[in-house]
Amino acid sequence: MSIVTVRNVTRRFGSFTAVDGVDLDIGQGEVVGILGANGAGKTTLMKMILGLLRPTAGSITLFGRSPGRETRRRIGYVPQDLGLWRDLTADENLQFSAGVFGVRPSPAPEGSGGRLVGDLSLGVQRRVAFAAALQHQPDLLILDEPTSGVAPLARARLWEEIRSRAEAGTTVAVTTHYMDEARQADRLVLMAGGRVIGTGSEADIVGSLQAVVVATDHWDAAFTALDEAGLAATMAGTDLRVPGAETAAVEAVLHRAGISAAVTASSATLEEAMVVAGTP
């Protein structure tokens, strides 16, 4: 059963098209990671799914109906800036949220009790935001960069919670540009330039994309030569990686520059797939 159905959705801001003809289905209990660089259109898409923005064209349905007050009853949302009232305590935030949804408030996460949210560490604030978003047992959980700025242990705890909710049937949509976070998803949706350019597992997204690995003592000269040739390289230790390039093309550039290097092909990473996708 499709919980979120996005059909040919476009959103323009003046002459700028933020989301361009996107189709997307998210099924019950699925954890979907919407991935893309800054400006890829993922936050705009998420805001349209939440009903915060109206599509310029196309349609979105949640639980089989248009986003509205009834669908909002079934959604839990944690925005990137958490959406907590900083001048209320953690308990008071949870009481407000529970009151709106007509449920009993959850206990505040450990260490957050009677203190103002603004005085809590970011990690604890995130746990409070999650508790607020989950206490009405939402059918759809929408998370915008959910573990941004959170320590590794706290991040693992939050994902443990998200996974357990998904196993219980909650659908989860996560926007992120962190690869670690993206790998937690059952399915990835890669966006660039407002369009969905890949969907599936990490292997599906990366596909046959390769990166050329350049090992040389003259990495700085190699970097400059590749850059001048229009080949985007990244550093990996003292090696260079050139995602999406042909081995022969890289060898030719280095040869012309008089740089001796060992050039090999390697599977691209998810990050590199995103970089290639975002490159015009």
Place this chain on the structure above:
Amino acid sequence: MKAMILKEFRQLRRDKRTVAMLIAIPIVLLTVFGYAARFDITDIPTAVLGPGASVAEGMLQEPFRVTTVDPAGDAGTAHDLLRDGDAIVAIVTGPTTIVYVDGTELFTAQSALRRAGSLPPGVQVEILFNPELSTANIMIPGLIGFVLLAIGTIITSLGVVRERAEGTIEQLAVMPLRPRDVIVGKIAPYFMFGVLDLVLITVLGLVLFDVPFRGSILLFAMGGLLFLFVALGFGVLISTVSQSQGEAIQLAIMVMIPQILLSGMIFPLQSMPMGVRWIAYLLPLTYFVMIMRGVFLKATPFHALSMPYMALLIMAVVVFGLAVLRFRRDLAPTRRASRRSQGAPA
């Protein structure tokens, strides 16, 4: 320094609202308030009563404007006409002619009294409702409204803008709340404090300045609460068109200044040209001043104040209606689309 000046000019060029305030507002302020800020009375609504009413009518010259001629009228009629605001001066002719002047219209009363010097001998002048022509008596009821307006408009607008600035408005928007739930919830505490302020400053005004309270507490409460609704509605409306607390304060000040100068609280409506007076009639403080001066000083009954009450009611409905409509853009942008799609045939 040159770079700094250049930067400020560039920023200012893009801040259209501030540029408008810097250029348009002084022009508006000077022209409108230049006409409004005067104490010269050009129009004194006057009733002539008693057996010699017609003769007296013929003798009256500007600024007296005869609104009522009633040969059967007497002192009681004059009192009622002044109490209900139908006239500011009432001349009761008879064996002894008495000129009654409404003391709550301070400048008009003073102007009328100056002209009383040219009256024939034997004519008595009596000032009703504010015989000492006390300034405090007429200012305090208006100042109560100004304080409510300032608190209601500025504090409410800041409260809502803060939600937007801190990003929590988005959280409210994804919750199953209706725009009116948010607005009512948002203003309820301010309304409560507004009521508290209303009582507090009224009691202070009565105690510290010896202002009389002769009318009905119920009418006072009705006027105060209606006006508070309008003030809070302005606050919410301002917040829906402001992106920052600075913008909200700018707008709140722009809403308040005309009310201070044009509402009749300081400068009498009778001294304003008709064009400016019509602006005054669009301002809620004008009606609050009418109601409160009537209730405090003249014990004016409801039927004579029904028009200002109705005006405040209409303003409350319009301002709140606009605020809800504007707020809906923030809170439920897909609502109309949702209704359309649900209403469409399958």
